[in-house]
Amino acid sequence: MSKKPLILDIKGNSLDDGPGIRSVVFFKGCPLSCRWCHNPESKSPRLEILFDAAKCVACGACAWVCPRGALSAENPFFVDRDRCELCMACAGVCPSGALSPAGRRMEQAEIMEKVLRDKPFYDNSGGGVTFSGGEPTLFMPFLAGLLKNLKEKGVHTLIETCGLFNLDRFKALVLPFISTIYFDLKLVDPGAHQEYCGAGNNRILENLARLHTLSRGGRFEIIPRLPLVPGITALGENLAAAAEYLSAHRITRLNLLPYNPLWIEKLTKLGLKNPYPAEHPLMNWLPQEEMEKCKALFSRYGIH
Ligand code: SF4
Numbered sequence: 001m002s003k004k005p006l007i008l009d010i011k012g013n014s015l016d017d018g019p020g021i022r023s024v025v026f027f028k029g030c031p032l033s034c035r036w037c038h039n040p041e042s043k044s045p046r047l048e049i050l051f052d053a054a055k056c057v058a059c060g061a062c063a064w065v066c067p068r069g070a071l072s073a074e075n076p077f078f079v080d081r082d083r084c085e086l087c088m089a090c091a092g093v094c095p096s097g098a099l100s101p102a103g104r105r106m107e108q109a110e111i112m113e114k115v116l117r118d119k120p121f122y123d124n125s126g127g128g129v130t131f132s133g134g135e136p137t138l139f140m141p142f143l144a145g146l147l148k149n150l151k152e153k154g155v156h157t158l159i160e161t162c163g164l165f166n167l168d169r170f171k172a173l174v175l176p177f178i179s180t181i182y183f184d185l186k187l188v189d190p191g192a193h194q195e196y197c198g199a200g201n202n203r204i205l206e207n208l209a210r211l212h213t214l215s216r217g218g219r220f221e222i223i224p225r226l227p228l229v230p231g232i233t234a235l236g237e238n239l240a241a242a243a244e245y246l247s248a249h250r251i252t253r254l255n256l257l258p259y260n261p262l263w264i265e266k267l268t269k270l271g272l273k274n275p276y277p278a279e280h281p282l283m284n285w286l287p288q289e290e291m292e293k294c295k296a297l298f299s300r301y302g303i304h
């Protein structure tokens with residue numbers, strides 16, 4: 001794998017990814033493969049092509065330039081991904097943005113130039129820059145270069161992580177330049193984590209506990225986040241196990257993330273079938289009353 005990530009997007013003016021007004025840099029590639037991933041285009045570190053049927057005006061320009069004959073309205077996903085060589089000629093001529101690359105190589109200087117344009121907004125709102133994904137720690141030296149540069153300029157830095165990384169390397173390269181870590185705690189049972197996220201969770205749980213201990217020094221803060229996925233993470237036994245784990249490590253803050261099924265529409269854009277019938281729990285939003293019940297459970301353990 002390349003040492004430099006593909007960048008999926010840089011979103012400005014975000015109010016949802018940390019304190020104040022922020023820019024969010026999305027890296028492509030993740031060591032987990034969660035069944036409910038809200039950004040399925042961020043799972044693979046490799047370049048992919050997206051097709052959005054709702055934007056296509058059927059002009060046929062793309063099929064004319066494709067050197068591989070990979071595009072056809074007869075194909076339910078429009079792009080034959082076995083033929084496509086990802087040259088992106090089609091995306092270059094598409095007048096409506098229906099075809100687009102998922103991922104773009106960007107140098108550190110280009111990313112810095114883009115995010116620093118909004119520095120006055122960060123300064124006035126207590127905001128900063130968030131690194132998300134995908135998993136930004138898959139590319140630690142590249143990430144560290146950006147974080148160091150931002151820290152030197154007095155910008156608040158935050159990473160959103162799945163927690164699966166080598167902690168010694170993280171401490172040496174990345175941690176010195178981080179203000180806040182949003183750390184995902186999804187499933188406590190190792191077997192369930194393996195089944196639904198594609199990897200075990202021993203290292204994740206250990207990293208969370210050790211980073212929380214380090215954060216007591218006050219140099220950075222760490223806030224665990226639990227996505228409430230119906231039928232998977234939002235089950236009572238997982239929530240109780242998560243509350244026990246947090247209590248045992250004297251962690252008293254947790255962000256609960258409400259589930260939404262909008263990611264399922266993105267599967268088609270990537271040429272993937274939706275495997276779930278309409279009545280499947282993953283096809284529905286998490287009801288507000290469920291959210292309140294989950295909050296109440298954690299409150300009983302003194303976790304806010
Ligand atoms: S990326 Fe290139 S090969 Fe793939 S569908 Fe588009 S034009 Fe054809």
Ligand code: SF4
Pocket residue numbers: 055056057058059060061062063093094095096097098099
């Ligand atoms: S060029 Fe774009 S709008 Fe035209 S047919 Fe191809 S995908 Fe559709």
